[in-house]
Amino acid sequence: MSDAPWPEGVGRRLLNTVDSTNAEAFRLAPQMAGPCWILGGEQTAGRGRRARAWASPRGNFHGTLLLHPKEPAAEVALRSFAAALALREAFVAVTGLPAAFSLKWPNDVLLNGGKVAGILLESSGAGQGVAHLAIGIGVNLIAAPDPAQVEAGAVRPVSLLSETGVRVSPEAFLAALAPAYARWEAIFTSQGFAPLRAEWLAHAARLGEVIRARTGAETREGLFETIDDSGALILRQPGGSVAIPAAEVFF
Structure with missing residues (x-):
């Protein structure tokens, strides 16, 4: 398990039930001065990319990091790579299995070749910039959707529990994820995208294929x-x- 401390200056809100942690992030955004993680015990209207429904049973991880970025919109979007790298680090921290996890472009994490986590970035604008950014993350900690429910040709969904035997609570996973993300955020804001790109490519699924x-x-x-x-x-x-x-x- 991760023993990194919770990142300084980052808020944390734990909700029993929520429609969508991204939606909750935007509701909270006007009153939040700094970054904040929102964790939902269950989501009643979770969604993935292209407005697809995201299965959100209790025991899986449904979280959003709310940020107030300063960069142009194109640069803000690169935080999906920071989130992917942080997710992979959190998985390695809770399982000790670095070789099992890879990164699928643009924003999925794979475990033994199956999809174990997805990332959804949503933003609200302010002129030419981005006022608020919600980095939504869904992780199949204990349960994965039925493969028959995903489109033909898509990567099979898997859960952390079924593939590794490791059972971790959403709260414990967040405790590993938040400091990992804070580290990559600091690298991104101080050094730009280059170090993220290099590290992401080091773990990219099907690179060269x-x-x-x-x-x-x-x-x-x-x-x-x-x-x-x-x-x-x-x-x-x-x-x-x-x-x-x-x-x-x-x-």
Whole structure:
């Protein structure tokens, strides 16, 4: 288990039931001066990327970090990589199994090749900038959705408990996650994206292999070459390398 202290200056709110921790973050945002973690015992209206429903049974982790970033919107979005790195560190801290966890572009964490966690960034604007950022994180600590409920070709969902035998409470997982995120946040704000990019690539799933990236109705297949300085996926195809800023990736 992680023995890192709770990060200084970061709030923590634990809720028994909530519609969505991201929604709660935006409700709290105007009255919060600093960063704050919001943890829900269960969510009644949890959601993932592209407004998909996110199964939120009690015992799994449903949390959001509320931030008030200062950077332009494109840079703010790079915090999804900080969240992924922090998630992986938290998993390693509670299991001691570093080789079991990898990172799937753009924002999933894999355990033994199955999806164990997802990240959803949502923001509210202020002029050209971002007033509030909600980094929503869902982790299958004890239960995963039925594979029949995920779309064809998607990575199979798994739980931490079923794959490792490790049972950890949402509160204990947050105690490992919050300091890990605070460290990556400090690196990002002081050194930029480069160190995050390097560390993320060190743990990237299927790097150097052929993958498929789907954007809307278009699917492109190519070699997963790298990610660029904006976090975009670089896919090498016969005609050359192409940068894909947003897509669903299939293996």
